[in-house]
Amino acid sequence: MQRFSFFQLALNALDRHRSWPAFWRAAAPRESYDTVIVGAGGHGLATAYYLAKNHGITDVAVLEKGWLGGGNTGRNTTIIRSNYLWDESAHLYEHALKLWEGLSTELNLNVMLSQRGVLNLAHNLHDVREGVRRVQANRLNGIDAEWLSPEQVKEFCPIIDIDARRRHPVLGATLQRRGGVARHDAVAWGYARAADARGVDIVQNCEVTGIDVENGRITGLQTTRGAIRARRVGLVAAGHSSVLAGMAGFRLPVQSHPLQALVSEPIKPILDCVVMSNAVHVYVSQSDKGELVMGAGIDAFNSYAQRGSFHVIEHQMGALLELFPIFSRLRMMRTWGGIVDVCPDASPIIGRTPVDGLFINCGWGTGGFKATPGSGWVFAHTIATGEPHPLNAPFRLDRFTSGALIDEHGAAAVAH
Amino acid sequence: MLLIPCPWCGRREETEFANGGEAHIARPADPAALSQEEWAAYVFLRDNPKGWMRERWFHAHGCRRWFNLVRHTVTHEIAAAYPPGAPPPPLPGEAA
Numbered sequence A: 001m002q003r004f005s006f007f008q009l010a011l012n013a014l015d016r017h018r019s020w021p022a023f024w025r026a027a028a029p030r031e032s033y034d035t036v037i038v039g040a041g042g043h044g045l046a047t048a049y050y051l052a053k054n055h056g057i058t059d060v061a062v063l064e065k066g067w068l069g070g071g072n073t074g075r076n077t078t079i080i081r082s083n084y085l086w087d088e089s090a091h092l093y094e095h096a097l098k099l100w101e102g103l104s105t106e107l108n109l110n111v112m113l114s115q116r117g118v119l120n121l122a123h124n125l126h127d128v129r130e131g132v133r134r135v136q137a138n139r140l141n142g143i144d145a146e147w148l149s150p151e152q153v154k155e156f157c158p159i160i161d162i163d164a165r166r167r168h169p170v171l172g173a174t175l176q177r178r179g180g181v182a183r184h185d186a187v188a189w190g191y192a193r194a195a196d197a198r199g200v201d202i203v204q205n206c207e208v209t210g211i212d213v214e215n216g217r218i219t220g221l222q223t224t225r226g227a228i229r230a231r232r233v234g235l236v237a238a239g240h241s242s243v244l245a246g247m248a249g250f251r252l253p254v255q256s257h258p259l260q261a262l263v264s265e266p267i268k269p270i271l272d273c274v275v276m277s278n279a280v281h282v283y284v285s286q287s288d289k290g291e292l293v294m295g296a297g298i299d300a301f302n303s304y305a306q307r308g309s310f311h312v313i314e315h316q317m318g319a320l321l322e323l324f325p326i327f328s329r330l331r332m333m334r335t336w337g338g339i340v341d342v343c344p345d346a347s348p349i350i351g352r353t354p355v356d357g358l359f360i361n362c363g364w365g366t367g368g369f370k371a372t373p374g375s376g377w378v379f380a381h382t383i384a385t386g387e388p389h390p391l392n393a394p395f396r397l398d399r400f401t402s403g404a405l406i407d408e409h410g411a412a413a414v415a416h
Numbered sequence B: 001m002l003l004i005p006c007p008w009c010g011r012r013e014e015t016e017f018a019n020g021g022e023a024h025i026a027r028p029a030d031p032a033a034l035s036q037e038e039w040a041a042y043v044f045l046r047d048n049p050k051g052w053m054r055e056r057w058f059h060a061h062g063c064r065r066w067f068n069l070v071r072h073t074v075t076h077e078i079a080a081a082y083p084p085g086a087p088p089p090p091l092p093g094e095a096a
């Protein structure tokens, strides 16, 4: 792997940047691997990277039906934070946030992590109580969290109107200063490049169409580019997880829904933090290009179409203007959708499956981008050792049988 | 945006309706006899097909009645609408 540096940048400027090497090899699938990861989103690529780096397992392929990072990784609004309520989630997301903080150096690629602070607004008494409780819970878990008064909110984000006569008055907010946003593509590319450098094959345009199981054990995969034998397989397919589980003969408590996002025309810097409001249902930040980046709600029906209904976007614009009337004449440029895998308790599933040697990492739903490094870290551990890492042990598939759910609907920060 | 054919009111905009998820899930006849696994399956496991699906809808801003649709989860095409209690129709392409 050619390391990027200021010197390399200057050197490559000499021929107008025409000789940069490809980030990863265009690998053709081999007949057999020790471990195969299905899905080259951020989570799958991070898993492959940590399998190689932390566990020395490099006989690995990552299979992707489309292009790398073209799933939810490349479609999300990139909000990163770790201020979840319950201990299980707090520890998992905080581990991820700590990895984010060193990720550009680790991957030798700028993932443009911008810790600009994430505000979660409170608009009613219940929001206030819930927010204060969450701040306390976060602090007990060593996570930075602050409760801001309306005046402090105004100081932190001047375009928020804190007039108490508004329909949804701002009564305060939680603030996680270490939260922020990152460049989604760069995360996928960075993990892909670093995994490739350690010998991992990244195979694009290779859809898994069947899972071979013999005597309850995984033996390989059927793909659009031929059969591949594998000793261990990790499924990291987000919205398509139920389809893959079905190929292996088990069911998941997961439903697939479209989740849409949109960007405005670029404007001058006006919003230098992330603002989220559950009651009004807004999450918005401003990109480095100047566009406002906003997420909408999920469509209520099941879908694999990567597009949602227009009324959801309309509703989102109404919510944005309720919070920020200043944006009333802003034009929207693009909308798009991803297919999110929603779990009944709004927490992911990371661990073993009923099939030996087959592992699953799914159910991140509307909020898994922030967890990308941590998810890859613990899933690599689970695959390499056959046992969950202490951080993902509570997120097992059989919690739906035991009843040990991790209900994070509140900390989803906007209700989906 | 879907145009949903309510069996009682005819085609109406999606915004008048609420989605109720997978159809034809019967409450267990003898709940006390269920194992943990069976309870988990009844409460949490739902089909999530990429293709045709039978699902429940509620005409919330209309006649306020429940009914079922056969809808494709990739094309969003609607093949049938039928009242609750009616036997599940075959999925398109499936033998009757």
Ligand SMILES: Cc1cc2nc3c(=O)[nH]c(=O)nc-3n(C[C@H](O)[C@H](O)[C@H](O)COP(=O)(O)OP(=O)(O)OC[C@H]3O[C@@H](n4cnc5c(N)ncnc54)[C@H](O)[C@@H]3O)c2cc1C
Pocket: A038, A039, A040, A041, A042, A043, A044, A063, A064, A065, A066, A067, A068, A069, A070, A071, A072, A073, A074, A075, A076, A077, A078, A079, A080, A206, A207, A208, A209, A236, A237, A238, A239, A240, A244, A259, A260, A261, A295, A337, A338, A339, A340, A364, A365, A366, A367, A368, A369, A370, A371
């Ligand atoms: C609009 C939107 C906004 C969001 N906003 C945020 C946010 O602000 N913050 C946050 O933390 N999270 C957010 N999320 C959620 C986040 O994007 C996801 O949880 C996360 O990116 C999932 O990563 P992944 O790698 O698991 O999935 P993906 O990136 O979807 O990767 C899965 C891959 O598997 C591939 N695949 C599927 N089936 C097969 C098959 N049969 N064979 C081979 N490959 C297959 C897919 O093509 C895909 O590339 C948002 C999501 C959306 C859609």
Ligand SMILES: [Zn+2]
Pocket: B006, B007, B008, B009, B010, B059, B062, B063, B064, B065
């Ligand atoms: Zn009706």
